Structure formats: C-alpha cells, structure tokens
Amino acid sequence: MAWVWFHRFGSPPHFYRLARQLTPWFGWPAVLLCLAGLIGGLILAPPDYQQGEGFRIIYVHAPSAWLSMLVYVVMATSAAVGLIWHMKVAHAVAASCAVIGASFTALALVTGMLWGRPMWGTYWEWDPRLTSELLLLFLYLGYMGLRNAIDDVSRADRASAVLAIVGVINVPIIHYSVTWWNSLHQAPTVMKFGGPPTMPASMLVPLLLMLAGFTLYFGALLLTRARGEVLRRERNARWILEALDRA
Amino acid sequence: MNIGRFLAMGGYAVYVWPCYALAALVVGLNLAWARRSLRSAQREARRRLEMLKVDSSP
Numbered sequence: 081m082a083w084v085w086f087h088r089f090g091s092p093p094h095f096y097r098l099a100r101q102l103t104p105w106f107g108w109p110a111v112l113l114c115l116a117g118l119i120g121g122l123i124l125a126p127p128d129y130q131q132g133e134g135f136r137i138i139y140v141h142a143p144s145a146w147l148s149m150l151v152y153v154v155m156a157t158s159a160a161v162g163l164i165w166h167m168k169v170a171h172a173v174a175a176s177c178a179v180i181g182a183s184f185t186a187l188a189l190v191t192g193m194l195w196g197r198p199m200w201g202t203y204w205e206w207d208p209r210l211t212s213e214l215l216l217l218f219l220y221l222g223y224m225g226l227r228n229a230i231d232d233v234s235r236a237d238r239a240s241a242v243l244a245i246v247g248v249i250n251v252p253i254i255h256y257s258v259t260w261w262n263s264l265h266q267a268p269t270v271m272k273f274g275g276p277p278t279m280p281a282s283m284l285v286p287l288l289l290m291l292a293g294f295t296l297y298f299g300a301l302l303l304t305r306a307r308g309e310v311l312r313r314e315r316n317a318r319w320i321l322e323a324l325d326r327a
Numbered sequence: 328m329n330i331g332r333f334l335a336m337g338g339y340a341v342y343v344w345p346c347y348a349l350a351a352l353v354v355g356l357n358l359a360w361a362r363r364s365l366r367s368a369q370r371e372a373r374r375r376l377e378m379l380k381v382d383s384s385p
Contacts, residue, residue, distance in 0.1 A: 123333075133337035140350035180357055187353045191346040198342050297354065304361040308368030316379055320372050 092310050093319035095169045099303040099310075106299035113293030120286030128283075137195040139286060142270075143294035145188035148216055149251050151181035151298060155223075156248035159241035171237040172309035173302065174244060175227065180301050182220035189213055200264050208257035209265040212250060219247040233313055 121139035128135035155177035162170035192210065193203040204210065223240050230236035258267045270277045270287065277284055314320055336343045 127337060132339065134339035134342060136336065136339075136343055137346045140346050144350065144353070179360060183353050183357055187349060190349055194342045194346050198339060301357055301361045304365050308365035311368040311372045314372070316375070321376055324369055324373055324376075 090165070090167045090169050092169055092314050092317070093323065095172075096307050096310055096319075096323050099307050103300050103303045106296045106303065110293045110296035110300060113289050113296065117286045117289035117293055120282075120289060125283045125286055126280075131199060134195070134198055135283075137191055139290050141188060141191040141195055142287060143290045144184045144191060145213070146291055147294050147298055148181060148185035148188050148213065149254060150295065151177050151184065152216060152219070152244075152248065152251055154302070155181060156244045159237075159244040162237060163241045163245070168313045169306070169310060171234075171241070172313055173306045174241060175237065175309050176302050176305035178220050178224045178227070180298060180305070182217060182224065185213065185217040185220060189217065196264070205264050207264045208261040209254065209263050212254040212257050215250055216254060219243075219250060223247075 117139060122136055125136070127133050155174050158170045158177075159174040161167055162174060189210075192213075196205070197203050223243055226243055227236045227240045230239060255268075257263060258265050269279050270284070270291075279287070311320060334340060334344075
C-alpha cells in the first residue's frame with residue numbers, strides 16, 4: 081500500500097494535480113489559525129510577569145524559528161529521497177524549500193535580535209543558539225548559490241542534495257544548543273522532553289495556533305512552488321499540455 | 328480595550344511592532360514569490376511546448 085502511494089506521489093502528473101487540489105486545504109486553515117493566534121497572542125494573553133508586553137514577540141519569533149528548522153529537515157529529507165530513488169518530484173520539493181527556509185531563518189534571527197535588545201541588553205551575542213541559527217541561514221544561502229551556479233537542473237539537484245544532507249546535522253545542534261551549552265537563550269518551553277510545556281494555557285494556546293498556522297502556510301507555499309519545479313524538470317511531456325490548459 | 332495602551336505595548340512598542348511588521352512582510356513576500364515562481368514555470372513550459380509544435384509541423 082505504502083509503495084503504491086509512493087509511486088503515485090512520485091509521478092509528476094499525479095503530483096501536479098494533487099498539489100493543486102491540496103493547496104487551498106493548507107492555505108485557508110493557515111489564515112484562520114494565524115488570525116486566531118494573533119488575537120489570542122496580542123489581545124487575550126496576559127502580559128508576562130517578567131517581560132511585560134515584550135514577550136508577545138514570541139508569537140512571530142517562535143513560529144519562524146520552528147519553520148527555519150522544519151523547512152530544512154523537509155529539504156534534506158526530500159533531497160535524500162531524490163538522490164536515492166532518482167525521484168524528480170522529490171528533488172522538486174527540495175529545491176522549493178530553500179527560499180522559504182532562508183527567509184524564515186532571517187525573520188527568526190531579526191525578531192530574535194529585536195527581542196534580545198530589551199531583554200538581554202544586546203542585539204547580538206556569539207551564543208551557541210544564535211550562532212548555529214546564523215549558520216543555518218548560510219546553509220540555505222549556500223544551497224541556493226550552488227543551485228544557481230549549475231545550469232543543468234538534474235546536476236544542480238544532485239550537487240545541492242549532498243549539501244542539504246550534510247547540513248542537516250546543524251538542526252539538532254540548533255535545537256539542543258540551549259541545553260548542551262550555557263546560552264543566553266532560554267531553554268525550550270513547548271518542545272521539550274519530560275513534562276508539560278512551562279507556560280499557562282492563555283499564552284500557550286495562541287502560540288500553538290501560530291505554530292500550526294505557520295506550518296500549514298509553509299505547506300501551501302511548498303505545494304505551489306513544487307508544482308513549478310516539477311514543470312521545470314519535465315521536458316516535452318504530454319501531460320503538461322493538459323495541465324496547463326486546465327489551469 | 329484602550330487602543331493607545333495596546334499600541335504602546337507597555338513601552339516595548341519599538342521592539343514588538345517591527346517584529347510583527349517584518350513577519351507580515353516575509354509572509355506576504357513568500358506568497359508573491361511562490362506564485363510568481365509557479366507562473367514563470369508555466370510560461371516557460373508553454374513556450375517550450377509551442378516551439379516543439381512549430382518544429383514538428385511540416
């Protein structure tokens with residue numbers, strides 16, 4: 081059963097059609113979740129007892145930091161699938177991730193700096209968490225640069241896949257950096273082992289809504305971009321004509 | 328709810344609102360970029376197919 085699904089998903093015409101049908105099912109729930117999260121986070125949640133209203137930065141900072149890592153894992157995984165099984169659709173998905181990931185990594189870094197200034201007294205510190213997140217941005221930029229430097233799409237796919245796979249080692253380093261080393265950055269509040277999140281529900285629920293909203297939004301972006309990338313990898317196929325006529 | 332107090336964010340307005348503005352910018356740009364990327368791929372594919380049709384016609 082799983083193999084049937086795997087092969088069908090790997091077939092470009094099937095993927096193209098499915099991706100188009102699925103996009104609104106990711107996009108519209110993302111809008112609703114983010115709206116609810118914003119109302120909860122900006123209006124309903126009480127101010128923090130230490131950080132006052134300043135803590136509300138969390139509702140954009142944490143979701144963008146979460147996406148920065150999730151997108152990388154999706155990129156590396158699909159690059160590996162593409163490399164191992166020579167699957168064009170998987171390479172198309174991997175190639176679609178880079179711009180999204182890089183922009184949300186930059187957003188996580190900048191919102192983190194704007195949060196660090198009032199709370200830590202500094203925009204930037206060469207701290208393990210901050211440094212490893214900056215390295216993530218460079219990994220995305222390196223991936224994009226490498227792809228741009230190679231004209232042939234399938235060669236670019238293979239070369240950039242290797243970079244994406246090697247770089248995935250940085251993701252657990254980012255996540256555990258605050259536990260392994262002394263860091264200015266706080267330890268995880270939501271995604272930690274051994275115990276429930278250390279946050280009251282009035283603050284936590286909006287955060288979870290934003291996390292879910294950003295994740296579904298990424299799904300919609302990825303499906304849209306991957307359709308384009310699939311088209312770029314298909315030469316002269318008859319199904320393209322049909323797909324374009326219907327669009 | 329007092330709008331002025333809400334906008335002041337307890338003195339953190341200069342940090343909180345730029346974060347939200349940048350987030351909105353990144354979300355909006357990604358949407359525009361994704362759509363543009365798909366449309367340009369569709370245009371390219373159409374052009375490629377049309378060239379093929381010209382080539383194959385007698």
